Amino acid sequence: MLVPVPHTHPTQVPLPPGYRLAELDDATDRDAMREIDRWAFAFESSPEDDQVDVWALEPARSVGVWFDGPRGTMLAAMHSSYAFRVQVPGGQRVPAAGLTWVGVHPGHRRRGLSRTMLHAHLRRSRDRGEVLSVLYAAESGIYGRYGYGIASHRASLTLGRGADLRPVPGSEELLVELDTFDVARHGAELEQVHGSAVRPGWITRDTEALRRLHVLDWPSARKGAERRRIAFVRDAAGEPRGYALLRRTEKWSDENRPEGVVKIHDVLALDAAAARALWATLLDLDLMGTVEVRNLAPDDAVLGLLTDLRGTNRKIHDDVWVRILDLPAALRLRSYPCAVDVVLDVSDPLVPDNHGRWHVRGGPEGVEVSRTEAPAHLAIGVADLGSAYLGGTTLSALHAAGRVTELVPGSLVPAAAALGWPVAPSTGWGF
Numbered sequence: 106m107l108v109p110v111p112h113t114h115p116t117q118v119p120l121p122p123g124y125r126l127a128e129l130d131d132a133t134d135r136d137a138m139r140e141i142d143r144w145a146f147a148f149e150s151s152p153e154d155d156q157v158d159v160w161a162l163e164p165a166r167s168v169g170v171w172f173d174g175p176r177g178t179m180l181a182a183m184h185s186s187y188a189f190r191v192q193v194p195g196g197q198r199v200p201a202a203g204l205t206w207v208g209v210h211p212g213h214r215r216r217g218l219s220r221t222m223l224h225a226h227l228r229r230s231r232d233r234g235e236v237l238s239v240l241y242a243a244e245s246g247i248y249g250r251y252g253y254g255i256a257s258h259r260a261s262l263t264l265g266r267g268a269d270l271r272p273v274p275g276s277e278e279l280l281v282e283l284d285t286f287d288v289a290r291h292g293a294e295l296e297q298v299h300g301s302a303v304r305p306g307w308i309t310r311d312t313e314a315l316r317r318l319h320v321l322d323w324p325s326a327r328k329g330a331e332r333r334r335i336a337f338v339r340d341a342a343g344e345p346r347g348y349a350l351l352r353r354t355e356k357w358s359d360e361n362r363p364e365g366v367v368k369i370h371d372v373l374a375l376d377a378a379a380a381r382a383l384w385a386t387l388l389d390l391d392l393m394g395t396v397e398v399r400n401l402a403p404d405d406a407v408l409g410l411l412t413d414l415r416g417t418n419r420k421i422h423d424d425v426w427v428r429i430l431d432l433p434a435a436l437r438l439r440s441y442p443c444a445v446d447v448v449l450d451v452s453d454p455l456v457p458d459n460h461g462r463w464h465v466r467g468g469p470e471g472v473e474v475s476r477t478e479a480p481a482h483l484a485i486g487v488a489d490l491g492s493a494y495l496g497g498t499t500l501s502a503l504h505a506a507g508r509v510t511e512l513v514p515g516s517l518v519p520a521a522a523a524l525g526w527p528v529a530p531s532t533g534w535g536f
């Protein structure tokens with residue numbers, strides 16, 4: 106079914122002849138969407154994978170570009186989004202469009218298809234009342250031009266077996282239970298723990314399909330590893346206080362020493378004792394030599410528990426990118442750790458409603474955000490404001506890189522303190 110998507114955005118670039126932007130139907134266009142996904146991301150699924158596959162895209166949120174060519178009509182590009190609620194500093198969960206499945210057939214790339222889709226995405230998300238759009242970027246160079254900035258980071262670590270952890274009172278009384286993961290038996294408790302985390306950038310998986318997708322155990326992805334296991338850490342009443350999804354791979358050295366690898370897909374603990382108990386188990390599994398984890402918050406408890414960080418091969422990667430769609434709402438909905446009184450001159454060529462000078466005034470109890478003609482203290486682009494929004498990247502760091510201009514001397518540091526946040530933003534899972 107082809108529902109034309111109107112081109113009304115002021116900066117809309119017309120598509121080349123033969124191409125049409127249209128809403129995609131979740132049922133009738135599904136095969137074409139899967140085909141574009143395979144072409145764009147260069148993968149093939151096995152018949153065993155297809156049996157466990159989950160369709161998590163949500164109805165009425167996919168838009169594609171059809172090509173009417175000499176050999177008929179084909180889908181040349183698509184994108185979709187999830188209706189997320191993203192936690193912002195202070196704990197509110199704000200409506201956000203989680204952009205996903207952006208893909209252009211390699212035979213139709215660099216003709217502006219993606220640009221046209223992204224402009225439509227920004228407009229449609231705003232029309233739905235979404236305050237932010239968030240994404241994981243396949244490549245760093247794609248999304249800055251649309252006003253997205255890196256708003257959180259994730260850490261990857263490789264730990265040797267038996268890495269020493271500081272003691273935490275109460276951790277010895279907690280029970281760690283290991284089981285083969287089964288979504289029917291473990292899914293609800295896993296999401297209960299996940300949904301209790303207090304951290305900017307945190308995105309709960311609010312549909313059954315997203316919950317299943319997160320724990321999907323692709324047979325082809327095992328590559329000789331065991332099936333997925335789960336470790337739950339529980340208090341004396343049996344309540345889960347943390348979990349880790351993991352799998353082990355057997356490996357032996359030439360001298361027959363055990364050098365197995367534990368790969369952690371997802372790990373979360375709600376307090377220090379739970380983190381200590383969980384990591385003590387993960388770091389002491391028999392026949393394992395190393396433990397690898399790739400999606401920790403940059404201030405995850407394990408970094409403070411380890412007595413020696415050297416040799417952990419710690420790396421930092423970009424996590425979620427944020428695009429502010431409704432600037433006054435976004436700035437009002439987050440909290441501020443201290444008083445703020447600043448005029449920001451925000452440049453946003455794609456969303457004129459965001460563009461211009463904004464007075465942000467208030468403090469921890471709340472802020473007023475209003476348009477103003479008053480001279481600005483700081484000038485910033487909307488992508489850089491997106492980077493600062495969750496509190497993980499300071500305005501000072503952006504200023505040091507020439508990405509914020511201090512127009513009134515002395516205004517940068519107080520504004521940077523007010524837009525910062527004491528808990529590092531992180532999402533911890535990909536979509």
Ligand SMILES: CC(=O)SCCNC(=O)CCNC(=O)[C@H](O)C(C)(C)COP(=O)(O)OP(=O)(O)OC[C@H]1O[C@@H](n2cnc3c(N)ncnc32)[C@H](O)[C@@H]1OP(=O)(O)O
Pocket residue numbers: 145146204205206207208209210213214215216217218219220221240241242243244245246247250
């Ligand atoms: C949130 C997610 O889903 S991330 C997944 C993104 N998808 C992929 O990486 C899959 C493989 N790649 C693709 O499908 C496509 O090449 C896309 C989506 C990256 C780009 O689509 P295209 O239709 O070729 O892009 P389009 O022609 O609209 O280009 C718009 C601009 O982006 C630039 N651009 C396009 N791709 C890239 C890239 N990979 N890196 C840097 N810049 C890029 C173009 O040069 C152009 O620049 P300009 O503003 O200076 O003119």
